Amino acid sequence: MRPRDFLYVTTLLVVILVIWGISTRSPSMKKSSRNIQNFSGAEKATAVPKISQPKCNLPKTCPLDHYAFSLKSGATNNVGPRICFDGKIIMSGVRNNIGKGLNIVLVNAENGTVEDFRHFDMYYGNPDDTLAFLKKIKPGTIVLVASFDDAATKMVDEIRDLFVGFGSSKVKDIKFRDTWVFAGAPGTKIKSPFEKSWLSVMRRPIYMENGHRLLK
Ligand SMILES: *[C@@H]1O[C@H](CO)[C@@H](O)[C@H](O)[C@H]1NC(C)=O
Numbered sequence: 001m002r003p004r005d006f007l008y009v010t011t012l013l014v015v016i017l018v019i020w021g022i023s024t025r026s027p028s029m030k031k032s033s034r035n036i037q038n039f040s041g042a043e044k045a046t047a048v049p050k051i052s053q054p055k056c057n058l059p060k061t062c063p064l065d066h067y068a069f070s071l072k073s074g075a076t077n078n079v080g081p082r083i084c085f086d087g088k089i090i091m092s093g094v095r096n097n098i099g100k101g102l103n104i105v106l107v108n109a110e111n112g113t114v115e116d117f118r119h120f121d122m123y124y125g126n127p128d129d130t131l132a133f134l135k136k137i138k139p140g141t142i143v144l145v146a147s148f149d150d151a152a153t154k155m156v157d158e159i160r161d162l163f164v165g166f167g168s169s170k171v172k173d174i175k176f177r178d179t180w181v182f183a184g185a186p187g188t189k190i191k192s193p194f195e196k197s198w199l200s201v202m203r204r205p206i207y208m209e210n211g212h213r214l215l216k
């Protein structure tokens with residue numbers, strides 16, 4: 001491993017551990033873990049194990065009422081982002097449905113249905129298109145975001161304010177070619193723990209992985 005790769009893997013692990021730490025501290029998550037244990041025991045008695053492989057390359061299987069997702073930002077201007085939700089790659093270079101700027105997936109939080117996905121060019125594009133899209137997002141929707149190349153130039157204050165309303169605490173600081181991944185939901189009163197940003201000078205992709213149910 002080159003030192004750079006090592007640093008990268010280390011960072012990834014730290015992110016996972018930090019997120020895991022946050023999740024396990026919440027009482028609802030502990031409750032889910034207990035339920036899943038009981039559920040697994042019951043399943044074993046009647047055969048047919050329902051709990052299978054972790055989804056989206058997560059290190060562990062999520063508790064039953066949690067969704068697995070992973071977000072990877074683009075790196076520099078030629079390595080594309082990837083958004084995986086509940087075991088499916090929704091947006092990626094291979095799927096040929098990503099673009100420079102902001103890549104956004106909307107999921108119905110109640111049943112995990114992917115309702116929409118779009119990318120918005122934040123350098124040449126019209127911020128009104130992004131605003132119109134964001135303003136229509138209803139409470140109870142999970143919003144998954146991964147940046148690619150520049151996400152900041154056309155990110156006007158009104159767009160940033162909407163992301164703050166979805167639980168972002170870093171979006172106000174995103175500058176030209178900074179990388180940013182974020183998962184949130186409109187109407188959340190708490191700041192989302194699922195967010196990471198890096199300065200443009202580092203120009204590395206960011207991975208963020210976890211399964212968590214983000215609700216009203
Ligand atoms: C496990 O489930 C059984 C019934 O399915 C219930 O009686 C028992 O209290 C549960 N145990 C725990 C620890 O929740």
Ligand SMILES: *[C@@H]1O[C@H](CO)[C@@H](O)[C@H](O)[C@H]1NC(C)=O
Pocket residue numbers: 108110111113
């Ligand atoms: C999920 O819920 C939405 C709205 O409540 C509904 O329109 C959609 O059909 C549901 N999807 C599935 C797979 O149940």
